[in-house]
Amino acid sequence: MLENASNCTSPVMGTGIIFPATASQNVSPEVLLGGSTSLIIISLLAFASLCIFLYSFFKNWDIADFGFAIVSAFQLQPMTFIKDFDAKAMSKMFQSSDKGNFLESNHAQDAWKPILSVESAAGEDWQKLRAALLKVLKQIQWQERLQPILTKVLEDAEAVLDCKQLKIIVMKVLFELVTGNALPSDAIGNILKGVDAWTVSLAGKGVGDYAAKAWVLKFMQEAVEAMPERPFDKDDIYTMSAIMQPLFVSPLINVPDVFAVAEKHLPGLSSEERLQVASSPIVSEAFLKECLRIGHPFPIIERRVPGMVGSYQITCRYDVMCQSGPGFDMSRWLQCPVSGASSHQGGYSPPKMGTCPYENMLFGAGPRRCQGKELALTLMRSILMHYADSSHKFQPSNGHGISGRTNDDIGSAAEDLHKGMVILKTIYKTSVICAPLRMFTGTSWVGH
Numbered sequence: 001m002l003e004n005a006s007n008c009t010s011p012v013m014g015t016g017i018i019f020p021a022t023a024s025q026n027v028s029p030e031v032l033l034g035g036s037t038s039l040i041i042i043s044l045l046a047f048a049s050l051c052i053f054l055y056s057f058f059k060n061w062d063i064a065d066f067g068f069a070i071v072s073a074f075q076l077q078p079m080t081f082i083k084d085f086d087a088k089a090m091s092k093m094f095q096s097s098d099k100g101n102f103l104e105s106n107h108a109q110d111a112w113k114p115i116l117s118v119e120s121a122a123g124e125d126w127q128k129l130r131a132a133l134l135k136v137l138k139q140i141q142w143q144e145r146l147q148p149i150l151t152k153v154l155e156d157a158e159a160v161l162d163c164k165q166l167k168i169i170v171m172k173v174l175f176e177l178v179t180g181n182a183l184p185s186d187a188i189g190n191i192l193k194g195v196d197a198w199t200v201s202l203a204g205k206g207v208g209d210y211a212a213k214a215w216v217l218k219f220m221q222e223a224v225e226a227m228p229e230r231p232f233d234k235d236d237i238y239t240m241s242a243i244m245q246p247l248f249v250s251p252l253i254n255v256p257d258v259f260a261v262a263e264k265h266l267p268g269l270s271s272e273e274r275l276q277v278a279s280s281p282i283v284s285e286a287f288l289k290e291c292l293r294i295g296h297p298f299p300i301i302e303r304r305v306p307g308m309v310g311s312y313q314i315t316c317r318y319d320v321m322c323q324s325g326p327g328f329d330m331s332r333w334l335q336c337p338v339s340g341a342s343s344h345q346g347g348y349s350p351p352k353m354g355t356c357p358y359e360n361m362l363f364g365a366g367p368r369r370c371q372g373k374e375l376a377l378t379l380m381r382s383i384l385m386h387y388a389d390s391s392h393k394f395q396p397s398n399g400h401g402i403s404g405r406t407n408d409d410i411g412s413a414a415e416d417l418h419k420g421m422v423i424l425k426t427i428y429k430t431s432v433i434c435a436p437l438r439m440f441t442g443t444s445w446v447g448h
């Protein structure tokens with residue numbers, strides 16, 4: 001029987017798999033079946049191992065990780081993520097001035113139009129923007145002028161700080177700081193519309209109304225033209241961008257984000273601590289810095305850094321890092337020097353030397369570090385101290401919509417879809433395989 005069977009030319013049936021037997025094969029069915037079973041077991045084991053490997057590798061990945069990984073794969077470029085706070089790895093990242101070829105270059109620069117962004121620009125544009133900003137900062141003498149303007153604007157402000165009121169305070173202060181004139185109240189509505197349009201675009205949740213952004217640029221050009229002695233050239237896009245991006249529109253997006261985090265953590269303080277936040281610049285600054293550490297308004301920092309074999313991209317996920325870090329504890333900042341110390345009377349006397357390990361995370365470090373750290377802290381400290389003593393007065397989350405960061409998870413399906421489109425557009429703009437197509441069609445038609 002066995003011999004007959006082995007000479008049979010019809011297929012051999014076993015465990016659901018068909019093996020054609022030939023006359024030249026002198027192998028018994030048991031051996032054949034045994035071999036096929038081993039093969040199946042080996043295949044299943046290999047498949048299971050692959051699944052376990054893929055699961056353990058990707059288990060902490062979210063959609064953004066896959067998006068970044070796909071973009072880098074299409075660019076044939078290595079990329080790493082930093083998701084847990086790592087002072088050494090971040091210090092290396094901050095040493096580079098190159099933001100690479102990812103979202104800053106291919107999404108944010110388009111989203112910022114019709115102005116340029118100092119934070120996102122590269123090469124010659126970046127150099128020119130930094131030079132223009134330096135000139136603007138020197139001209140406005142913010143160190144002497146910011147505090148009196150703040151005091152005046154806060155005196156006239158509403159008793160309750162909701163998100164709209166916060167934006168109005170920030171825009172009034174920064175407009176007067178740059179132009180020397182009070183902000184005309186009939187411009188507020190259109191500025192808010194313009195800032196919303198930039199916010200939608202930058203968050204990747206849609207295409208913000210371009211006309212609303214262009215209105216703000218035109219309004220600022222006219223305001224600059226009306227300045228006595230005309231220190232700034234309204235037709236120079238670098239000057240106008242240096243005035244508008246870091247000194248107007250960005251703070252109008254970032255400060256409400258920081259204050260929304262502040263509103264969440266103020267109730268967790270003891271009543272004595274809360275009073276100190278409202279009365280001591282040192283404690284107020286420590287509180288704000290801890291809000292930045294635990295809920296930074298920038299979701300992602302990007303850099304291209306030199307490696308052993310060519311350069312590679314780093315995507316530093318602040319959004320993930322802030323959530324996975326230690327819990328809220330403003331006292332960590334009271335053990336470090338703080339910039340509000342000079343104006344403090346009594347109470348805390350923080351050390352003059354040393355740095356909090358998280359310090360560089362807040363405003364960056366190296367060639368692309370924040371150029372407005374002290375200005376931003378002074379602005380936020382004063383507003384916080386004005387309102388923080390009562391939870392009735394301090395409601396900055398009220399009316400706070402989407403940003404690049406806060407409330408990002410409450411978007412509509414259309415907004416989420418647009419985020420996917422941002423990834424696809426970045427792939428088109430940067431991938432190697434789309435290079436021939438780009439030669440004919442360019443990239444500008446894609447938008448952001």
Ligand code: HEM
Pocket residue numbers: 118119120130133246247251254255258292297298301302361362363364365367368369370371372373375376
């Ligand atoms: C809540 C307020 C602010 C926060 C949290 C903040 C934070 C930061 C951070 C983390 C960076 C580094 C980004 C990177 O490394 O890729 C940065 C860059 C920058 N910041 Fe700020 N900033 C704030 C307000 C301001 C203000 C008021 C100014 C006004 C001068 C300003 C000017 C800049 C500029 C010009 C850069 C880009 C520097 C460059 O790329 O050359 N920032 N900011």
